[in-house]
């Protein structure tokens with residue numbers, strides 16, 4: 001279980017997160033939605049240790065991690081696919097798999113250590129291994145970015161708007177891969193999304209964020225997506 005209690009965060013003197021309570025159970029799929037600028041990315045970065053929390057608690061399987069280094073959290077089973085994918089465009093796909101998020105685990109990864117499941121889920125990681133990541137399409141880059149996060153074989157995968165700027169046909173590929181990550185690998189997923197149809201078809205539960213606060217939560221099966229659309233629309 002990943003558990004947040006009263007998490008706060010700021011940029012300098014400006015508070016951005018105001019007492020966030022949120023849980024993700026083992027192998028659960030949870031989505032966090034909200035308009036641009038409400039603090040979704042800041043929250044994911046606070047969970048992974050890339051942004052400091054100013055208050056509250058974060059527990060992973062009962063252990064407090066809010067003050068732990070990012071690599072410690074990665075070793076404890078957290079992985080993160082950043083908004084905009086965060087690949088090194090001038091490096092090859094394989095170099096990205098070796099050098100990106102796995103570096104956070106605190107030790108270098110060798111080619112042999114890339115688990116087969118990464119290639120199984122995303123064959124382009126093998127097929128395009130020698131290509132520069134910057135030359136791939138947005139959808140291909142997203143698959144590499146998710147594959148890279150899986151190199152450390154996490155128990156919790158945090159994804160920041162994986163469908164942003166990706167064509168609909170590829171969104172389906174990403175959705176089916178995420179389903180397998182969840183059901184076959186039993187990895188819990190916290191998905192930040194603004195594409196509601198995708199978020200609702202994938203997630204068991206949802207949280208809505210507004211101006212740094214969670215304002216609504218529930219089961220996606222109990223609430224139609226259009227009932228929360230107003231939180232996203234203008």
Ligand SMILES: Nc1ncnc2c1ncn2[C@@H]1O[C@H](COP(=O)(O)OP(=O)(O)OP(=O)(O)O)[C@@H](O)[C@H]1O
Nearest residue numbers: 011012016034035036037038039040041042043083
């Ligand atoms: N590096 C930064 N320095 C100062 N303020 C920042 C910084 N990054 C984000 N902010 C501000 O913090 C708030 C939350 O930003 P955040 O990126 O977490 O929102 P978001 O919900 O992920 O938005 P989006 O949907 O556009 O990705 C916004 O008001 C933003 O302007």
Ligand SMILES: [Mg+2]
Nearest residue numbers: 040041042083
């Ligand atoms: Mg964001």
